[in-house]
Amino acid sequence: MSQMPKDMVKCKICVLPSRTGWPALEAHFSELCLTLPDWYSRHRLFSRYDEGILLDRESWFSVTPEAIAARIAERCRCNVVLDLFCGAGGNAIQFAMTCNKVIAIDVDPIKIEMARHNAAIYGVQDRITFLVGDAVEFCRDWTEGREGLVDIDVVFLSPPWGGTDYQKGQADSEPPAPPLAASLLDESFDASATEKRKQSADAHTKSRYTHYPLSALSPLSGQDLYAMASKITPEVVMFLPRSCDLDELSRLPLRHSDQDTDSEGENERPILSIEEQFLGSSFKALSVYFGSLATDWDDDRETGYA
Numbered sequence: 001m002s003q004m005p006k007d008m009v010k011c012k013i014c015v016l017p018s019r020t021g022w023p024a025l026e027a028h029f030s031e032l033c034l035t036l037p038d039w040y041s042r043h044r045l046f047s048r049y050d051e052g053i054l055l056d057r058e059s060w061f062s063v064t065p066e067a068i069a070a071r072i073a074e075r076c077r078c079n080v081v082l083d084l085f086c087g088a089g090g091n092a093i094q095f096a097m098t099c100n101k102v103i104a105i106d107v108d109p110i111k112i113e114m115a116r117h118n119a120a121i122y123g124v125q126d127r128i129t130f131l132v133g134d135a136v137e138f139c140r141d142w143t144e145g146r147e148g149l150v151d152i153d154v155v156f157l158s159p160p161w162g163g164t165d166y167q168k169g170q171a172d173s174e175p176p177a178p179p180l181a182a183s184l185l186d187e188s189f190d191a192s193a194t195e196k197r198k199q200s201a202d203a204h205t206k207s208r209y210t211h212y213p214l215s216a217l218s219p220l221s222g223q224d225l226y227a228m229a230s231k232i233t234p235e236v237v238m239f240l241p242r243s244c245d246l247d248e249l250s251r252l253p254l255r256h257s258d259q260d261t262d263s264e265g266e267n268e269r270p271i272l273s274i275e276e277q278f279l280g281s282s283f284k285a286l287s288v289y290f291g292s293l294a295t296d297w298d299d300d301r302e303t304g305y306a
Contacts, residue, residue, distance in 0.1 A: 041065075044279060045090065051121050054114040059088040064158060064239060065284065068277045069094040072287055075297050076237060078153035084135040084229070085159050089115030089128075091239075095156070096124035103152070105131045105138055136219055139228045146232075154293070155229040158239035159217045211245040214252075226252045226290070234291035242276070242283050249274060249288055271295055 044065045046053045055063065064072070073094035079101065086092045086104035088111055095102045096119065106112050109132045119125040131138070142149060214222025222238070229236045230253075240249075253270035273294035275287040289297075 046118065048121055052117070053121060054117050055088050056110065056114065059111065059114065062158075062160070063088050063090040065279055066090065066094070067279065068284065068287075070097075071277075072156070072237060072239070073098045075289065075293060076154045076156065076235075078235070080150055080152050081154045081156060082152045082232065083156045083158075084139070085157065086115050086130070087111050087158070089118045091156060091158060092128055093119050093122050093124055096122075096127040099154075100127070101150070102128040103131065103150075104128050105133060105135050107132070107134055134219075136228065139232060143231045152232050154235045154237065155232050156237045156239070157225055157229055159219070159222075159225055161212070161241050162216055162218070210243070211248070212241040212243040214240075214244065214248055222248075223252060230290070235293050236290040237293060238288040238290075240286045240288060242285050244286055246274060249286075252288075253290055273297070 038060055042049045042053075044067070045055070045060075045063050047066050069091045072091065076095065077098040079099065081095045081099045081102050083092045083095060083102060083104045086106045089104065092102050092104040092115060104112075104115060106115070112130050112132050116125060116128075116130050119128050142152075217225060217240075220228065222240070222244075226236060226238065250272065253272055270290070271294045273289040275289070276283060277285045277287055
């Protein structure tokens with residue numbers, strides 16, 4: 001048997017026949033391969049990981065670490081919260097500890113089964129309604145037929161960022177190619193001129209990755225996702241990459257405030273609150289709060305959530 005590289009660990013993480021009995025899930029996990037740092041972070045993702053938490057490969061990189069999810073849930077304490085992209089259930093489980101009811105949606109039935117299983121480990125499955133389906137369709141249907149439906153107090157969105165290499169998808173353009181005739185100039189053979197061109201190209205490459213654009217989110221752009229959620233309730237939370245442009249984020253509520261402005265508050269600007277989420281010294285993501293969630297919170301309430 002060949003020895004695994006020292007920086008890798010290959011195993012059927014979380015999937016044992018005695019644990020599930022779900023052939024589809026066992027096949028889904030059969031070739032899971034993780035780096036050791038990912039494996040060592042398992043208890044940061046779920047403190048009760050060793051009790052049988054289920055994660056697929058994507059979930060290892062997309063689930064919200066438990067301490068961060070708990071802080072978000074405390075800030076969103078309410079009656080009913082809607083988690084539109086629940087994944088393996090990291091946020092939904094924490095919401096179930098602070099809210100009376102959680103509606104958790106994901107388009108992937110495998111992830112819903114994992115989330116349901118994980119919620120049972122934490123003993124909160126009875127507070128969560130799991131739905132397999134498209135989040136965009138759900139919001140549209142709920143908005144069109146909300147009469148008689150349960151009132152949703154908070155909408156939480158942690159949409160797909162683009163996988164582990166999401167930062168690489170930010171290229172705006174390629175550096176301009178030098179004129180063809182430049183190859184005949186004496187300076188093109190000069191070492192210093194060559195170095196300058198290399199530095200210019202490197203600077204261009206770095207500038208391409210400065211900010212994560214909201215247009216890169218899926219299944220809709222960040223602007224459209226916020227507009228969709230705000231039709232359900234003004235109390236919206238978005239969990240986004242740490243490299244998002246703060247100026248772009250600040251314009252999100254402005255685009256949708258005109259229709260909600262009354263004569264008494266024409267000059268009032270909508271408020272949002274952006275919270276940087278850290279695990280230790282590691283900057284993980286941004287939580288963006290809208291509506292009263294942006295104001296009805298003491299920013300000094302740090303204890304127990306970091």
